[in-house]
Amino acid sequence: MPKGVNDWSQLLASRKHAKAGDLADLKRRLWFAVETIMAGMREAMQADDHDETRKWLHCLSQLSGTYSRLLLGDDVELRLRAIESAQGQGERRTGVVHEPMPNYEADLAKMKAEHLQNGKHDGECI
Secondary structure, eight states, X not given: OOTTOOHHHHHHHHSOOOOOOOHHHXXXXXXXXXXXXXXXXXXXXXXXXXXXXXXXXXXXXXXXXXXXXXXXXXXXXXXXXXXHHHHHTTOOOOSSOOOOOOOHHHHHHHHHHHHHHTTOOOSOOX
């Protein structure tokens, strides 16, 4: 065999590449695995097999972490798309409402001017 070519590289070269999956399918498969693990853990608990229960619990812990990272990544991707599309439409939506800061000095000056204009000045200072 030529240098760098072995049985493993030949096997990989001969295999068809799988098409890219989608996140919805992966979520369904992971959730099915979670349900399967829960069923196995229930059986081990009913059999009072502590070692087997611990193994199932470890599997559940690992898979739950993977599932939650997938959901978080999917959520972030959806939010990013929403922000990008909002910016593409000329809008700026960040999820936070930005209100202008009140200008108390201008409001007070306006109130004083109105008070004096209406002739209701009775010597009190606003």
